[in-house]
Amino acid sequence: MAIIAKRYDSGFPSADDTFNSLSTTRDGKLFYILTSKQLDRGGQMYVFDPQTESIQWIGDLTELCGEELGKAIPQGKSHVRFFEADNKLYFATHTGYYQLIDGMFRMPVSAPEGYALYPGGHILSYDLNTGVSESLARIPNQEGVLSMTMDLQRRQIYVITWPSGQFIHYDVNNRSLKNLGKISHNGEAGAPGEDFRVLCRSLVVDPRTGWVYFSIADGDILGYHPDNDAITPLEGVDLRLDYFGQYDPTRPGSMGYNWRKICWHEKENVAYGVHGRSGYLFRFDPSQKKIDLVERITSQPSRRMGMFDQFGYGYLGFILGPDQETIYYLTGGPRLSVGKHLYDAAHKNKGAAHGLENLHLITFHLPSGTYTDHGYIVFDDGTVPTQVNSIAIGKDRRIYALARFGQEGQTCMDLISLPMPDQRKP
Numbered sequence: 001m002a003i004i005a006k007r008y009d010s011g012f013p014s015a016d017d018t019f020n021s022l023s024t025t026r027d028g029k030l031f032y033i034l035t036s037k038q039l040d041r042g043g044q045m046y047v048f049d050p051q052t053e054s055i056q057w058i059g060d061l062t063e064l065c066g067e068e069l070g071k072a073i074p075q076g077k078s079h080v081r082f083f084e085a086d087n088k089l090y091f092a093t094h095t096g097y098y099q100l101i102d103g104m105f106r107m108p109v110s111a112p113e114g115y116a117l118y119p120g121g122h123i124l125s126y127d128l129n130t131g132v133s134e135s136l137a138r139i140p141n142q143e144g145v146l147s148m149t150m151d152l153q154r155r156q157i158y159v160i161t162w163p164s165g166q167f168i169h170y171d172v173n174n175r176s177l178k179n180l181g182k183i184s185h186n187g188e189a190g191a192p193g194e195d196f197r198v199l200c201r202s203l204v205v206d207p208r209t210g211w212v213y214f215s216i217a218d219g220d221i222l223g224y225h226p227d228n229d230a231i232t233p234l235e236g237v238d239l240r241l242d243y244f245g246q247y248d249p250t251r252p253g254s255m256g257y258n259w260r261k262i263c264w265h266e267k268e269n270v271a272y273g274v275h276g277r278s279g280y281l282f283r284f285d286p287s288q289k290k291i292d293l294v295e296r297i298t299s300q301p302s303r304r305m306g307m308f309d310q311f312g313y314g315y316l317g318f319i320l321g322p323d324q325e326t327i328y329y330l331t332g333g334p335r336l337s338v339g340k341h342l343y344d345a346a347h348k349n350k351g352a353a354h355g356l357e358n359l360h361l362i363t364f365h366l367p368s369g370t371y372t373d374h375g376y377i378v379f380d381d382g383t384v385p386t387q388v389n390s391i392a393i394g395k396d397r398r399i400y401a402l403a404r405f406g407q408e409g410q411t412c413m414d415l416i417s418l419p420m421p422d423q424r425k426p
Helices: 300-305
Strands: 002-004 022-024 030-034 044-049 054-060 083-085 088-092 099-101 104-106 122-127 133-138 144-151 156-162 166-171 176-182 212-215 220-224 232-238 259-265 270-275 280-285 290-296 318-320 326-334 357-365 370-378 398-407 410-419
Touching: 002 410, 022 398, 030 398, 030 410, 083 144, 088 144, 144 212, 156 212, 232 290, 259 318, 270 318, 300 326, 300 357, 326 398
Parallel strands: 002 370
Antiparallel strands: 022 030, 030 044, 044 054, 083 088, 088 122, 099 104, 122 133, 144 156, 156 166, 166 176, 212 220, 220 232, 259 270, 270 280, 280 290, 318 326, 326 357, 357 370, 398 410
């Protein structure tokens, strides 16, 4: 069964692969950032109004950070979603320009002629009333922001940097920044087989206590409280589960034992997350220090074939729906040739798709335990979106994502939407 999606044109045809950086605000509008890997142009920020289907350009990330284009490697993207508080959006920036070193894309160590090295990412606010952006803090040590969450109740921001994996705590109330140091060896700046560790892309706050939790590639779950000066591992619970698979955390190509995406469930006072490569949905109870596996929420073709998801890191298009009962997940399904899936062995050690895939919409209804694959997603001309690692649910009962697709004879990355499936309970 196919789901017909719509595509939109933001006017940035050279946009590169984009992760997260898409959220719905309380008034129903969608804010998003498209990635630039160009030296003379930063990532581009937009707002989409579902009522009029109009797109408004907000600005270039580099300029929104208060930096001048053309002087240094720009703010090429945001790797995080938006957090809304006090009628402002809070988010952060990252580089989109890399250097190939020893077969891996790294933070540049030698700047192109006429440019300075990347100055470091920014934690930003954007005022929804005035349209004014403000740089709240620059990330130290010329690192970008890979993942971020915000304790909306206490106005605390938590960040993991790239490439070395430093943990940053920013207090919005007193505008102070604290660097707790590296969380996992040398992060993705490390040497494969030695001190390399892929870094967590998703953090979660327990709103009852103010503790923030994240995972590391070795499988431990770490916690931090703003009143403390140390990050502590949770004892008696970890993610080294047989069902997730077996990984060498010193090697690139997967998220290791990290969770891929996680979100808080207020009704149950637990977190629900997904392990990227295996596609297992799990329930994390920090007060009980307990992980329970719930269901494998990969696509039906992946489940039937018994295969891992083809995107080595798994998918970030994972969200708890507005009913607080249904999880929505955009995941890949293998494309078949003569009954076999198309697999690209050259990508097995990279965090990329290991073969061509279709995009599937999965829902999981938590109270009833009902898994549904609603089918693969296509456009009205028969082409399909790819490289989807974002999701937002609009008040217009449509699901939004940022995807790669063909438009006017070229491939671009831009906004798409698809209808929300019928939510009648089983």
